Amino acid sequence: MKTLFWRSLVVIFIILAVIGAILPGMPTTVFLILAGWAASKGWPEVDEWLLNHPKYGTTLKQWRKHGTVPRKAKYWATAMMAISAVLMIYTNAPLPVKIFTDVTMLIVAIWLCTRPEPLKEKDEKSHSFD
Template sequence: MRILFWRSLVIIFVVLGFIGAVLPGMPTTVFLILAAWAASKGWPQMDAWLLNHPQYGSTLRNWRENGTVPRKAKWFATIMMSISGMVMLLTTAPFMVKVFTDLTMLIVAIWLWMRPETASSQIQKNSIE
């Protein structure tokens, strides 16, 4: 029963991740990080496939090993959250919902920018200085 639970989570997160790969504004890497985490709990073959994926594998391995996030991903996430926050302000949602969602996105953005960057981002940064 436990394995079925973890594998179900993996499938849900992988599907959401691949939807995010084709749908602008929806994250991909976050869902694939969650999928890799769930796969490590009950689906070793899928975990290996995700970590060795040609496009997303290095990002997932960097996250798992060092908790790093590429600068490009930080910028993209911040821009998308900013756009979402502005759109949220224009909706008819209750004021407290607007405050809560925008505050949550701000906290996530701050946390994201506090994460270390991948070695390639650091090399680019050092070569500019």
């Protein structure tokens, strides 16, 4: 039952990541990080596949090893959240929903921008403590 739970989360997060890769304003990397986290709990084959993915594997490995987020991902995520926050103001959603959503995105953007950035390969070798 526990394995089914983790695998269900993996599938949900991967679906959301695919949607994010297609749909502007929806993140991809965040959902892949979550998918990797869930896969590491109950689906090792998918965890390995994600970590070796040609496009996202390096980012996921850097997140896992150092908690880093590439600058480009920070810029895109922050820009998309800012656009979404402005668009939210013009929706018919109740005011408390607008405020909650925009404040949540602001908090996430601040948190995201405070994450360290990956070291360049040359810097990583000179700072390696392994």
